[in-house]
Amino acid sequence: MSNSNGCKAAFLVVIVAILMGGLGFAAGYTTRVVQVAAAPTQAVTTIVEATATPLRTEAVEPSATPAHSLPSPAPAGTAGPTPAPTIAIPPATGKPIDLFWETWNLIQQDYYGDLPSENQVIYGAIRGAMNTLDDPFTGFLEPKIAAIQREDDSGSFEGIGAQVTMRDGQLTIVSTFKDQPAEKAGLHQGDIVLKVDDTPIQNMSIYEAISLIRGPAGTPVHLTIAREGQEPFEVEITRARIDIPVVESKMLENGIGYVSMYDFSSDTSAKLADAIQKLLEQNPKGLILDLRGNPGGFLNEAVLTAGLFLPKDQVVVSERYKDAPPQVLQNPIDPIAADIPMVVLVDGGSASASEIVAGALQDHGRAKLIGEKTFGKGSVQLRYELSDGSELRVTVARWFTPNDRAIHGEGLEPDIVVKRTEEDIEAERDPQLDRAVEYLLTGK
Numbered sequence: 014m015s016n017s018n019g020c021k022a023a024f025l026v027v028i029v030a031i032l033m034g035g036l037g038f039a040a041g042y043t044t045r046v047v048q049v050a051a052a053p054t055q056a057v058t059t060i061v062e063a064t065a066t067p068l069r070t071e072a073v074e075p076s077a078t079p080a081h082s083l084p085s086p087a088p089a090g091t092a093g094p095t096p097a098p099t100i101a102i103p104p105a106t107g108k109p110i111d112l113f114w115e116t117w118n119l120i121q122q123d124y125y126g127d128l129p130s131e132n133q134v135i136y137g138a139i140r141g142a143m144n145t146l147d148d149p150f151t152g153f154l155e156p157k158i159a160a161i162q163r164e165d166d167s168g169s170f171e172g173i174g175a176q177v178t179m180r181d182g183q184l185t186i187v188s189t190f191k192d193q194p195a196e197k198a199g200l201h202q203g204d205i206v207l208k209v210d211d212t213p214i215q216n217m218s219i220y221e222a223i224s225l226i227r228g229p230a231g232t233p234v235h236l237t238i239a240r241e242g243q244e245p246f247e248v249e250i251t252r253a254r255i256d257i258p259v260v261e262s263k264m265l266e267n268g269i270g271y272v273s274m275y276d277f278s279s280d281t282s283a284k285l286a287d288a289i290q291k292l293l294e295q296n297p298k299g300l301i302l303d304l305r306g307n308p309g310g311f312l313n314e315a316v317l318t319a320g321l322f323l324p325k326d327q328v329v330v331s332e333r334y335k336d337a338p339p340q341v342l343q344n345p346i347d348p349i350a351a352d353i354p355m356v357v358l359v360d361g362g363s364a365s366a367s368e369i370v371a372g373a374l375q376d377h378g379r380a381k382l383i384g385e386k387t388f389g390k391g392s393v394q395l396r397y398e399l400s401d402g403s404e405l406r407v408t409v410a411r412w413f414t415p416n417d418r419a420i421h422g423e424g425l426e427p428d429i430v431v432k433r434t435e436e437d438i439e440a441e442r443d444p445q446l447d448r449a450v451e452y453l454l455t456g457k
Contacts, residue, residue, distance in 0.1 A: 100131050113138070136403075140218065148408050149179050149219060150394055156402035158224050170255045172227040173234065175200060176308050176362060178388070182216040183207075183239075187388070188306035188362035190255065190275070198250045200238065201438060202361060207245060208237035230254045262288035269450050270297035270353075274318070277310025277366040282317035289321065289350055299354040299453030301446070302370075305384060309365025312342075312393075318366075319373045320344035322351060322380070328415040329373045332393060335409065354456075355380040356449040359427060364388035372414035372425055381452060382427040384445045391420025 102118045105111045121128060129137070139153045154162060174193025177184055186204040189196040206214060209225040226234055230253050239245050259281055262272040270292035274285060292300065309315075312330075319329045323344050332340045357371050357380045368387050374380040393410040412420045429452065431445045 100134060148392075150390075150392055150406065151408045152218060152220055152406050154220055154404040154406070158220050159398075159402060159404040161224065161227060162220075162404070170227070171230045172252055172255055173198075173200075173250045174253065174255045176306065177206070177219065177223070179219040179222070184214055184217075184219065184222045187308070187364075188360075190257065190306075193255055194250045194253050198248045200236075200248065200250075201435065203241065205239040206236050207239050208235075210235050228252050260284040260288050262292055264292065264295055264297065265301075265450065267450055267454065268298045269453055270295070270300045271303065271446075272301070273303035273305075274307055274367075276307060277314040277318065279311065279314070281310065281314045282321065285318060286321055286349060293350065293353070297353070299356070300350060301356050301358060301449050301453070302380070303358045303446075304363045304367040304371060305358050305360040305445070306362035307364070307367040308362065308388075309367055309390065312366060312369070315366035315369040316342050316344065317346060319370045320346040321349050322355065322374060323348055323377055324351060327373075327377060330369045330415070331413045331417075332410045333413060339413075351379075354453050356452055357382050358384050358445055358449055359387050359425065360385045360433070360445070361388055363425075364390040368420050368425055369412060369414075372418065372420060375425065375428070376414050376416040376418070381429060382425060383429045383431055383449050383452065384427050385430065385432060386426055387424040389420065389422050389424035391422070 100117065100121070102114050102121075105114075117134065136153070136155055143151060143153055173195040174190040175195035176187040176189075178187050179185070184206040186195070186200055186202055186206070188202055189200055206222070206226075208214060209222065212225060214222045214225065226236070228234060232252050233249050234252060235247055235249050237245055237247050257275045257278075259275055259278060260272065261275075262270070265271050270289075272285065272288050272292065274281065289300070316329045323329070325345070325347050326343050329342050329344055331342065334340075355374070357374055359367070359371050359382050363371065363384075364387065368389070368391060371382055371387065375382050391412040392408045393412065394406040395409045397405040397407070399405060414420065414425075418425075429448060431448045433443065433445050436442075437444060
C-alpha cells in the first residue's frame with residue numbers, strides 16, 4: 014500500500030494476519046485506493062499495506078422444484094424440467110462476449126442441479142478473467158473479504174498470526190508472529206497449508222484461503238500441513254486477536270543497538286525514529302535494523318524509514334508504470350543516524366516496503382545486508398473500491414532500487430548469507446543476529 018501518490022495485500026505476501034493478512038501478502042504489498050462506486054463524489058485514497066481475493070461461497074439457490082412434489086420422469090430421450098434461469102440473457106451483439114452468454118444460456122437450460130445466484134456467476138467470471146493474467150497480486154475481493162481487508166488496515170486482526178503467500182498454487186507460510194497462535198502451534202516458514210478444516214485450498218486465490226483461515230478470536234481452525242521430509246499432519250489452532258507491536262528496540266549486552274520493525278503501517282517511521290533516538294542516547298557501537306519477516310506496508314513510510322539513515326535528497330526507489338515516466342522518490346527529511354555503523358537483517362519474509370528500505374541502504378553503501386534472500390515483491394497495486402463493496406486490485410507499476418535493480422521476482426541478495434535453520438529456531442538460536450553483532454564489532 015503505498016503513499017507515493019501511489020502506493021498493507023496480500024505477503025501475501027501477501028501481511029496477512031490471518032491476520033494473515035496479510036501481505037498479503039501474500040507477503041507484503043503496497044496499494045492505492047480509488048473509489049469508483051456509484052456515489053456522488055469520487056474519493057482517491059492512498060494506503061500502505063504489506064496482501065484478499067474473493068470468498069469462495071458454497072451457497073446455491075434452492076431448486077426450482079420442491080423435493081416433495083417431483084414431476085413424473087420424462088420419457089426416454091427427452092429433457093427433464095428446466096430450472097428457472099438466474100440471469101436474463103442479453104441479445105446477441107455480434108461480439109466475442111456473446112459466447113459467454115451463449116454458454117451460460119445452455120447451462121441454465123440443461124444443467125442438472127441448482128444454479129448459482131447472479132452475483133456468484135458474476136464474481137466467478139471476474140475471478141476467471143483475473144486468472145488469465147498470471148499475477149497473484151492482481152485480484153478481485155468480494156464484499157465480505159474486502160471488509161476484512163479494510164479491518165486489516167487498522168493494524169490488528171483476528172486470526173492465527175502468520176504471513177502467507179501463494180507459491181505454485183500452494184498456500185505457504187512466510188513467517189509467524191512471535192508468541193501468536195501459529196507460532197505456538199509449531200508452524201514456521203516453508204510450511205504448506207493443504208486444507209483448512211475439510212476444504213482443500215490448492216489453486217484457490219490467496220484471499221479465498223485467508224478468508225477460510227481467519228475467524229473470530231477464541232474459535233478453532235484445523236489446518237492440514239505439508240512439511241518437507243514429513244508426512245502431512247493436522248494442527249488445531251485457536252484464533253486470537255493479533256496486535257502487531259510494529260517497532261521494538263533494545264540495547265544488546267555488547268553495546269550494539271537493536272531495533273526490529275514488523276510492518277510499515279501508518280506512523281511506523283515516527284515510532285522507529287523515537288526508538289533510534291533513545292538508543293543513540295546510550296552511545297551504541299553500531300545499529301541493527303531487523304526487517305526479517307516484515308511484509309511491507311505504506312510506500313511513504315518506507316521512504317521516510319530509509320531517510321532516517323540516508324542524506325537528504327538521495328534516491329530511495331523508483332516506480333515504473335506502463336504508460337508514464339518513472340517516478341523517482343528521494344529522501345525528503347534530514348537523517349538522524351547517517352553515520353553509525355549499521356547492519357540490516359533480512360530473510361525470505363522481508364517483502365515489499367522492507368525490500369525498498371534494504372535495497373536503498375545496500376545500494377548507497379549505508380548498511381550491509383545479512384541473512385537470506387528477500388521475498389521479491391516489487392510491484393504496486395492500485396486498489397479500487399467498487400459499487401457493491403467489493404474491491405479490485407490491479408498491478409500498475411514495478412519498483413527498482415537506486416542502482417536500477419529490479420525487486421519484483423528477484424529479491425535482494427544479502428552481502429553476507431547466513432541461514433537460520435529449523436533446528437536453530439527450535440533451540441532459540443539466532444546465527445543471523447550473532448553474525449550481525451560480529452560484523453559491527455570487527456568490521457568483517
